[in-house]
Amino acid sequence: MRSSDAVLTTVLPEPGLDHVPTPAGPVERLVDGGDLDCGSGLLLLITRSMRRLGEGGHLGIRSAEPSVTVDLPEWADLVGHDIVARHAQSESGPWWFVVEKAGAQTSTVFSTGSRTPVGQRLWVYSNFDCNLACDYCCSQSSPKAQARRFPVETARQAFEEFGAIGGREVFITGGEPFMHPDLGALVEAAEGLERTVLTNAMILQRGRRREVLEALDRSVTLQVSLDSATADLHDRQRGAGSWSKALSGIELAASLGFRVRIAATLYDEDPAGVRDLHRRLDSLHIAAEDRVIRPVAQEGFADQGIHVSLGNLEPEPTLTVDGAWWHPVAVTNPNMRIADAPLPVSEVIGVVRDAVAVQDAATAAGREVFRCA
Structure with a gap:
């Protein structure tokens, strides 16, 4: 796993606009994950931003980490969201995704036996x-x-x-x-x-x-x-x-x-x-x-x-x-x-x-x- 030296940001629309333009299409919010993979922090950035979107809202995700091209579709499938657009700036990235938020997210937490329950x-x-x-x-x-x-x-x-x-x-x-x-x-x-x-x-x-x-x-x-x-x-x-x-x-x-x-x-x-x-x-x-x-x-x-x-x-x-x-x-x-x-x-x-x-x-x-x- 690598940690990112990039500045990780969530970009909001400029005043007067209702979207952020990206190469993969317009979105309500954009997460720039730098070179983070999902295991080293990108998952938190995505989750945090998704909670601020309404049903049917669109989140843009930019990543320079190749593993995200595999992990992000897996994440969307697990949670029930749809990846409605994607764009590769070049063969070596970075990659852009547009994810449409589903009506309900995965909420079941499977017990690991020893973990303190979240919220306790x-x-x-x-x-x-x-x-x-x-x-x-x-x-x-x-x-x-x-x-x-x-x-x-x-x-x-x-x-x-x-x-x-x-x-x-x-x-x-x-x-x-x-x-x-x-x-x-x-x-x-x-x-x-x-x-x-x-x-x-x-x-x-x-x-x-x-x-x-x-x-x-x-x-x-x-x-x-x-x-x-x-x-x-x-x-x-x-x-x-x-x-x-x-x-x-x-x-x-x-x-x-x-x-x-x-x-x-x-x-x-x-x-x-x-x-x-x-x-x-x-x-x-x-x-x-x-x-x-x-x-x-x-x-x-x-x-x-x-x-x-x-x-x-x-x-x-x-x-x-x-x-x-x-x-x-x-x-x-x-x-x-x-x-x-x-x-x-x-x-x-x-x-x-x-x-x-x-x-x-x-x-x-x-x-x-x-x-x-």
Whole structure:
């Protein structure tokens, strides 16, 4: 799979016109997919634009990726839309398509057995500034990062809407959420939902942040990053002295009555190191179900790790102050962007559900549509 360096756009008609001209014919909207294939972001762009068309509306799609000439007709067949025109600028592309929207789109999501149902869980980036600059941070957070803080009023609207459409879990992440000056109000806005705050636990011991911690409802879970049983690996990845401060934060949170979940992020899963970590967590009385060991994703600051795409990354809709994304590890990847604003949440969830429905329908039909290589 390739990622695109092109500027990916949805083109609307100019004022006074009701269509956008293309070599394949006039359309109401045009998606320019650059050299993205369907598995690396084009599917999201198409799905997002299709939701804004009425029945019988025409979407134009331009692509320089040869696999789209096979995958796009597969997609249209799965969803029920019609490709009513196509044009090749040359034998090597780019290619233009005009797709007519059907009255009803594919909506059945086939269960994979382990996936969290779309619409049950929502992630929110409270902010992007952080007291650490971890070498694999997927969000490129650091002390020098722009704060990009999520407004409390926007959070209230998002959580209210999310709950109304059946949402259950909210994960508040960052950056370091305890650097958000209104974290308490942000967490309170999600009252009635299962709430988890992700933190490095290093700045909880005193001052205003200690006050915020103590004021949080004890139904809130704290998920703390701890990468190793001893300081060596954790400090190498996150910064000198971070392990001992994280350990102190874990002990403080537990002593105050919070449920503490531990998440370790590893480039390579060393069996001995993992066993040692579990022993350390045993000594801290962290329950087995509250231990998460995850690989580094090649996103953000990480120049190595697992390459992620729509094809191998289960959707976990994620809001930031300036948009919505397929998954929290992909908020620096423009190809994983769902929307340009965090609201309305129903639109964000709808785009993800439509995309997942097509992926699952393709799998159920035994088709190799939206391949990633």
